[in-house]
Amino acid sequence: MPLLVMKFGGTSVADLDRIKNAAEKVKREVERGYDVIVIVSAMSGKTNELVNWVETTSPLYDAREYDAVVSSGENITAGLMALTLQEMDVPARSWQGWQVPLKTTSAHAAARIEEIPRDNIDAKFAEGMKVAVVAGFQGISPEGRITTLGRGGSDTTAVAFAAAFDAERCDIYTDVDGVYTTDPRITDKARKLDKIAFEEMLELASLGAKVLQTRSVELAMRFNVRLRVLSSFEDNDETSGTLVCSEEEIMESNVVSGVAYSRDEAKMTLISVADRPGVAAAIFGPLAEAGVNVDMIVQDISEEGRTNITFSCPVNQVARAEQAVLKAKDDGEINFHGLVADKDVAKVSVVGIGMRSHTGVAAKMFESLSAEGVNIKVISTSEIKISVLIDRKYMELAVQALHDAFGLEKTA
Ligand code: ASP
Ligand code: MG
Secondary structure, eight states: OOEEEEEEOGGGGSSHHHHHHHHHHHHHHHHTTOEEEEEEOOOTTHHHHHHHHHHHHOTTOOHHHHHHHHTHHHHHHHHHHHHHHHHTTOOEEEEOGGGTTOEEOSOTTSOOEEEOOOHHHHHHHHTTOOEEEEETTEEEOTTSOEEEOOTTTHHHHHHHHHHHTTOSEEEEEESSSSOBSSOTTTOTTOOBOSEEEHHHHHHHHHTTOTTSOHHHHHHHHHHTOOEEEEETTSOOOTTOSEEEEOGGGOSSOOSOOEEEEEEEEEEEEEEEEEOOTTHHHHHHHHHHHTTOOOOOEEEOOOBTTEEEEEEEEEGGGHHHHHHHHHHHHHTTSOOOSEEEEEEEEEEEEEEOGGGGTOOOHHHHHHHHHHHTTOOOOEEEEETTEEEEEEEGGGHHHHHHHHHHHTTOSOOO
16 A cells, blocks of 8 residues: 655644644545544644743753653644544544654653554554554653753654655645745735755755654654655645645746845854864864853954954853853853844855855845845855854845845746
């Protein structure tokens, strides 16, 4: 039997009517001849409520009990989905993570999937079950405790099941109808993409296009799982949504496929740092230990043995970053004359696998920003991405200008 994985996010299972709507989509695939593994999230808002209960009860909570509590939202939707399917005469049953068993590491609240043995679920398919409903986001540690995969982890559960069961495709049902060239709230010229390469999606996901958990895209790329993002509130056919797939499946790649942004960034500069071997390690080691997610890094040319080092990080980590570098200074590990934090910056990026073979993308990006009078503060590039830090107040303007400059607008 060909097999499909269908994942329904929190808004798609937010109440009993929506669970029924989702179950109808599952039934349709069964009627088309598929065995289906359904992965469900908790009803929207449920996980937040559970996290809140834990934090209120115990500020310095035991992570094992946190997982015991926050994993429970998915148990409810898994059981309800199985019941709903049974009411529609579709042979279905539910599985909690530990029953599969979905084996993970012991890193509570951020566990990684180690193995998904197929035997239990395959045996039920062999007996005539058509749909296995699995609670997303959860697993079991080697110690036999319940674990969770980190917020948004049901996407990763879905991709891992698709890989383990050689699924034809992994369909991610959500409240948007696909992946867009940019955020439609910023420009109504944003266009839904029919296809996007794993690498591009990875850049867009980690840059803040919140459609898929980044880890799920990494996993899909590693195991070549074809992912489709589509709306659970529309009638879909084979061509609906956006297919996230390998580059080889995309005949004509775009030079630029999307414009991403990240609003809440900060830029920090260490002024006049004594420039000697090991200085970067002495700065970024303590920052990493303090849990600061450093993104861009720029070191100026050195004059008379001193240099400036600039880096960016999320704006809510500025205090932590300041503390870490000031402590390193007190401890005599680094020496600098000043520390400046600019908390009013945003990052805007253009992404596209076509950049590998086309030149002039950076020039075009900088020209269009300059035409809008937007000053660039920091630039960084990778093979398929160019990012700039700019004043936050120009972020929307910059996204719109770049979207126009690279011709991403609606074609119809
Ligand atoms: N319910 C979990 C969360 O809200 C996992 C998920 O939905 O992907 O993070
Ligand atoms: Mg999600």
